[in-house]
Amino acid sequence: MSFTLxxxxxxLATTTILPTPLLGDNENLRxxxxxxRSMTGVRxxxxxxxxxxxxxxxxNILRPKALELEEFIKAYNASQWRxxxxxxxxxxxxxxxxxxxxxxxxxxxxxxEVITVQLQLEGRKQ
Amino acid sequence: xxxxxxxxxxxxxxxxxPTKSRSASDSMSLSDVASATVVRVASASSALSLTDDATQIxxxxxxEIDVSASNSLSLTDQAALIWESNTSxxxxxxxxxxxxxxxxxxxxxxxLSGLTDEAICSYSLASNLSLSDQADETADRNLSVSNAxxxxxLASANVVRNVSRESGIDLSDTFVGILVFNxxxxxxFGISDDVQGGLIRNVSASSALSLSDVAVRIKEAxxxxxIEFNFDAIAExxxxxxxxxxxxxxxxxxxxxxxxxxxxxxSLTHAATLSKNYEESISDSFSxxxxxxxxxxxVAASNLVDFQIPELYGDxxxxxxxxxxxxxxxxxxxxxxxFVYSRSLPSELEVLPGNKYLNLTDxxxxxxxxxxxxxxxxxxSDHVTTTNSTINKSVSNFLSFADKCGQVKSAxxxxxxxxxxxxxxxxxLASLLNFxxxxxxxxxxxxxxxxxxxxxxxxxGTFNRTIEHDLNLSHGVTFEIPRKSNECTYxxxxxxxxxxxxxxxxxxxxxxxxxxxxxxxxxxxxxFNNQHTYGNDRINRTTRGGSIDVFADPKxxxxxxxxxxxxxxxxxxxxxxxxxxxxxxxQEIQLDDWEGRTWVGIITTPDAAVTRDRDCKHKLTxxxxxxxx
Numbered sequence: 001m002s003f004t005l006x007x008x009x010x011x012l013a014t015t016t017i018l019p020t021p022l023l024g025d026n027e028n029l030r031x032x033x034x035x036x037r038s039m040t041g042v043r044x045x046x047x048x049x050x051x052x053x054x055x056x057x058x059x060n061i062l063r064p065k066a067l068e069l070e071e072f073i074k075a076y077n078a079s080q081w082r083x084x085x086x087x088x089x090x091x092x093x094x095x096x097x098x099x100x101x102x103x104x105x106x107x108x109x110x111x112x113e114v115i116t117v118q119l120q121l122e123g124r125k126q
Numbered sequence: 127x128x129x130x131x132x133x134x135x136x137x138x139x140x141x142x143x144p145t146k147s148r149s150a151s152d153s154m155s156l157s158d159v160a161s162a163t164v165v166r167v168a169s170a171s172s173a174l175s176l177t178d179d180a181t182q183i184x185x186x187x188x189x190e191i192d193v194s195a196s197n198s199l200s201l202t203d204q205a206a207l208i209w210e211s212n213t214s215x216x217x218x219x220x221x222x223x224x225x226x227x228x229x230x231x232x233x234x235x236x237x238l239s240g241l242t243d244e245a246i247c248s249y250s251l252a253s254n255l256s257l258s259d260q261a262d263e264t265a266d267r268n269l270s271v272s273n274a275x276x277x278x279x280l281a282s283a284n285v286v287r288n289v290s291r292e293s294g295i296d297l298s299d300t301f302v303g304i305l306v307f308n309x310x311x312x313x314x315f316g317i318s319d320d321v322q323g324g325l326i327r328n329v330s331a332s333s334a335l336s337l338s339d340v341a342v343r344i345k346e347a348x349x350x351x352x353i354e355f356n357f358d359a360i361a362e363x364x365x366x367x368x369x370x371x372x373x374x375x376x377x378x379x380x381x382x383x384x385x386x387x388x389x390x391x392x393s394l395t396h397a398a399t400l401s402k403n404y405e406e407s408i409s410d411s412f413s414x415x416x417x418x419x420x421x422x423x424x425v426a427a428s429n430l431v432d433f434q435i436p437e438l439y440g441d442x443x444x445x446x447x448x449x450x451x452x453x454x455x456x457x458x459x460x461x462x463x464x465f466v467y468s469r470s471l472p473s474e475l476e477v478l479p480g481n482k483y484l485n486l487t488d489x490x491x492x493x494x495x496x497x498x499x500x501x502x503x504x505x506x507s508d509h510v511t512t513t514n515s516t517i518n519k520s521v522s523n524f525l526s527f528a529d530k531c532g533q534v535k536s537a538x539x540x541x542x543x544x545x546x547x548x549x550x551x552x553x554x555l556a557s558l559l560n561f562x563x564x565x566x567x568x569x570x571x572x573x574x575x576x577x578x579x580x581x582x583x584x585x586x587g588t589f590n591r592t593i594e595h596d597l598n599l600s601h602g603v604t605f606e607i608p609r610k611s612n613e614c615t616y617x618x619x620x621x622x623x624x625x626x627x628x629x630x631x632x633x634x635x636x637x638x639x640x641x642x643x644x645x646x647x648x649x650x651x652x653x654f655n656n657q658h659t660y661g662n663d664r665i666n667r668t669t670r671g672g673s674i675d676v677f678a679d680p681k682x683x684x685x686x687x688x689x690x691x692x693x694x695x696x697x698x699x700x701x702x703x704x705x706x707x708x709x710x711x712x713q714e715i716q717l718d719d720w721e722g723r724t725w726v727g728i729i730t731t732p733d734a735a736v737t738r739d740r741d742c743k744h745k746l747t748x749x750x751x752x753x754x755x
Contacts, residue, residue: 002613004606011602013624019613030672050672064616064630070660072618075625078664078678094676099661099685106654122674 001086003057005072008079009092016072018065020086021057021119028054030122055093055121066102066115073100083121093123634722638692640703641718642710647702649746651720652690659687685751688717688725693745700736700744707734707748717750727752 003018032048061069073095083091097120105114603621611617616630640647662685664678695703711732717725727750734748 002608006604008602011600011623012604013602013621014626015604015606015619015621016626017606017608017612017617017619048672050668052672052674062614063633065614067630067633068616068618068626070658071626073660074662074684077662078676080676094666094674096666096674098664098666099659099687102658102660104654104656104658 001088003059003086004084005069006082006084007072007076009082012082014072014075016068018059018069019061021059024058026054026056030054052122052124053091054096055091055119055123057119057121059117059119060105061115061117063104063113063115066113066117069117070100070102080123081121082126090126091121091123092126093121096120096122632722636718636720636722638690638720639716639718640706640710641716642706642713645706645709647699647706649692649699649703650694652692656691657687657689659685659689661685661687686725686727686754687730688719688750688752689747690750691745691747693739693743695736695744695746696742697738697744700738700746703746704736707732714752717752724755725750725752726755 001020003021005016005018006012007014030050030052032050034046036044036046038044077095077098077100081093081095083093085091097118101117103116105116600623602623604624605619605621607619609617618624618626618628620626620628638649638651640649662678663682664676667675669675707729710729712728714726714728717727719725729748730751731747731749734746736744736746738744
């Protein structure tokens with residue numbers, strides 16, 4: 001499965017297809033919990049449930065795809081994205097990491113360099 | 127002030143020389159201004175006693191003088207009889223005297239026909255001049271011309287001015303032809319003729335009063351004068367002259383008296399010329415001549431409205447019309463200055479039934495940008511009381527308003543016409559404009575009023591307005607072609623409005639080269655793990671509800687940072703790099719990367735370290751921030 005980025009939402013104009021992210025992706029809720037304990041030992045919890053999640057994906061992409069992703073980020077770094085994960089889930093997210101870093105790890109030739117990139121996203125599942 | 131009094135009185139003078147008798151010249155001139163008290167006593171003993179408070183001038187007759195023979199005293203010998211030490215024909219009161227101090231007696235001629243005081247300043251308390259003639263027996267003999275008493279004051283410090291409470295001039299003749307001049311402290315000057323005998327003769331002689339004010343002090347003294355003429359015998363007349371220029375002449379002529387022609391003529395002349403003689407003209411005569419500078423409001427004509435002509439009312443029609451026309455003609459023209467004019471017709475004036483032609487003309491001319499308003503309020507009210515015998519009746523008003531204003535600023539001309547005809551048989555209620563002509567005898571045609579109101583509205587122009595609304599409509603179209611290569615190649619699927627270039631930038635091969643001015647440093651391509659960092663300014667907020675608001679303006683700056691490490695360098699290269707780094711410190715350099723792209727920016731790590739690992743295995747690391755060209 002590929003990893004699809006589409007922006008800007010809802011008037012989607014560009015679609016970028018990334019390869020499947022590396023293992024070790026993260027997904028966590030953005031809810032907040034405050035626990036208060038009284039003098040009698042009774043616990044009271046206060047929660048903020050936003051319904052959003054934070055997603056972290058790491059990709060190893062080739063240099064041409066890195067250039068495409070760079071252009072995509074340049075164009076829509078402040079827009080809402082619609083992503084389709086490798087599991088087929090659809091999310092409406094924002095890019096949260098700034099600055100965005102491309103690291104060349106290895107390559108066979110200049111046009112085939114492998115670039116490591118991390119996407120930090122936050123949004124809700126559609 | 128000069129006062130001339132012609133009267134009849136008896137004078138008896140005596141000499142201090144008992145053996146001499148002189149014939150009097152029937153004239154007496156007394157010059158007394160100072161505090162000297164001169165007492166002339168014509169007593170039965172014929173003694174002339176000149177008594178003064180000053181010891182030097184006490185002249186007392188030592189013996190009796192028989193004056194019965196001539197009854198006259200002639201002082202023609204230069205006062206030798208009175209004042210032997212003085213041969214200069216002067217009767218002098220020494221100033222050394224305590225009481226007579228500040229007394230100045232001018233030269234006295236031997237001829238006592240006149241007393242002439244040219245410079246009189248009297249400040250003492252004893253300034254009384256008393257002429258008391260009580261010789262009854264000499265009354266008939268002294269009715270000649272020689273009994274004239276003449277005060278001629280030419281100097282400004284006149285007696286009238288300087289008279290104090292005790293220095294009044296009191297001429298009181300209680301017998302025949304007595305004139306009393308009373309000058310009190312309040313500047314009241316009275317002429318009182320109390321005629322008890324010789325009625326006709328004395329009236330004509332003493333009724334003439336001439337006030338001629340020439341000196342300055344006299345004028346100041348009469349600023350608040352009240353001049354009264356009391357003619358008890360024949361007529362009563364008062365002339366009240368005050369500083370406010372109000373002159374009231376009231377002549378109450380008794381039947382058959384002769385003051386009719388003179389007292390009924392009053393001439394008021396107002397001329398706008400110089401104003402210097404304004405006050406003088408008021409005090410000099412009965413003719414009020416008001417001379418003022420341009421700008422003084424002259425309302426003399428308006429006072430004529432109150433002028434009563436009672437004898438013209440209720441008599442002949444001609445008299446009535448004449449009176450009406452004469453009172454309506456007012457023509458007042460004022461130049462320069464504010465002009466306020468108001469007129470009103472006397473309410474008592476009645477005009478016979480008929481047409482009235484009234485023409486009011488107000489002419490206001492001025493110079494200068496002053497606001498002048500000319501308005502006339504005119505009310506015409508015709509009431510005809512009908513009787514059965516009256517056939518033709520007509521009521522008509524011809525009213526013409528002509529207001530003209532020119533050569534002024536903010537001028538306004540307006541005419542307000544309000545006609546109200548009230549009849550008995552027609553009533554119109556709630557009409558803004560009501561023309562109602564009704565003849566009360568019911569023989570005229572029905573009154574017809576045609577009122578035409580026309581309102582026209584014209585279009586002066588058409589102004590078209592357009593409505594514009596900025597409505598941003600956007601749409602997005604994207605697509606995707608699933609291919610395996612899409613994950614590796616530059617293949618964005620760009621739809622309408624996409625901001626991502628559809629084609630990939632061209633990448634070639636090259637070597638890392640740093641250039642600063644003429645210094646060019648060529649290095650090996652960097653090692654792996656070089657980083658390209660892209661950063662931009664962006665606002666990222668999370669709301670209380672958990673939603674994310676992200677905003678970034680495309681104009682906001684963006685940063686590209688390259689972090690490279692180059693190894694396996696020679697000593698010469700790292701030395702050259704350090705030299706290059708020192709030379710280009712803080713300056714923009716050109717960086718040609720290994721992909722054939724050119725960057726312009728600065729090296730942000732001036733403390734970049736070079737590591738000498740082994741021979742010809744040196745390594746360096748630096749960061750570069752710049753823009754892609």
